[in-house]
Amino acid sequence: MQLTDKEFAWIVSYVHEKYGINLSQKRVLITGRLQNYLLRNGYQSYSEYFAKVERDPKGQEAINMINVLTTNHTYFMRESVHFDYMQKVALPWVKQYAASKKDVRVWSAAASTGEEPYAVAMLLKDYFGLDGSWNTQLLATDLSTRVLKHAMEGKYLLEQIMPLPDKWKKTYFQRISEEEYQVKDELRKQVVFRQFNLMDEIRFKGLFHIVFLRNVMIYFDDDTKIALLERIYDHMENGGYIFIGTTESIDKTATRFKYIQPSVYRKMK
Numbered sequence: 001m002q003l004t005d006k007e008f009a010w011i012v013s014y015v016h017e018k019y020g021i022n023l024s025q026k027r028v029l030i031t032g033r034l035q036n037y038l039l040r041n042g043y044q045s046y047s048e049y050f051a052k053v054e055r056d057p058k059g060q061e062a063i064n065m066i067n068v069l070t071t072n073h074t075y076f077m078r079e080s081v082h083f084d085y086m087q088k089v090a091l092p093w094v095k096q097y098a099a100s101k102k103d104v105r106v107w108s109a110a111a112s113t114g115e116e117p118y119a120v121a122m123l124l125k126d127y128f129g130l131d132g133s134w135n136t137q138l139l140a141t142d143l144s145t146r147v148l149k150h151a152m153e154g155k156y157l158l159e160q161i162m163p164l165p166d167k168w169k170k171t172y173f174q175r176i177s178e179e180e181y182q183v184k185d186e187l188r189k190q191v192v193f194r195q196f197n198l199m200d201e202i203r204f205k206g207l208f209h210i211v212f213l214r215n216v217m218i219y220f221d222d223d224t225k226i227a228l229l230e231r232i233y234d235h236m237e238n239g240g241y242i243f244i245g246t247t248e249s250i251d252k253t254a255t256r257f258k259y260i261q262p263s264v265y266r267k268m269k
């Protein structure tokens, strides 16, 4: 099945406009991921499929398309510098700042298959204690419903959970087969998973103390990145921290966030 120049131009512009993702250099990725899907599902051409997606942008085919096209690579304790920073700097600040409400508000904004938000949940439990005096529930969102389903199930292979401290593995995982471990209910309940497109208006209640926005802006162009950061800024507490991927950067002159150290920024009014 051939992806014509016109079809390629259509998908690049559609995905950019709706999801912010820049696929203009990703022709091989598009065909590599979509071709099999189209063949398996009886489509004769890309145009036939794209017409169906366009007719119903919230429909199942549009959802399937984004599930196939997003890149969801992640792992437990990725970029552990952020977890150290949380423990040493950001959480001590939250503990003081939110002392009266005892409600820490964290958002994992490109949560993928759950490794990031679950590791954060374990860290929050560690830091604020298991007695429940603090509300340590966090929000975890992603565009892809496929990865969110995986995340909600919380099933991982032993080799995937290896990077976690032994204490966390013992406390929060149960073995469910020879190879697989599952996040225990008590921890799964700590993470509220929701489908959310980062291009949309943020309507979550309350302001966040800490936002993880890691390894997702690499797919966005500069204007999209800046507009997103501005929206997030308005939904953060003053003093709140945002972590981005360690290979990513923010144009310091273009946003209101204050640079703290590579990949760590802060809202300081």
Ligand SMILES: C[S@@+](CC[C@H](N)C(=O)[O-])C[C@H]1O[C@@H](n2cnc3c(N)ncnc32)[C@H](O)[C@@H]1O
Residues within 6 Å of the ligand: 019, 020, 021, 070, 071, 072, 073, 074, 075, 078, 109, 110, 111, 112, 113, 116, 141, 142, 143, 144, 147, 196, 197, 198, 199, 213, 214, 215, 216, 219, 245
């Ligand atoms: C590479 S993963 C990053 C996972 C994790 N934050 C980490 O650093 O390991 C990028 C995730 O961003 C999600 N994503 C891409 N575009 C998005 C959008 N417009 N809104 C929400 N999530 C998006 C993808 O579905 C994917 O799961």
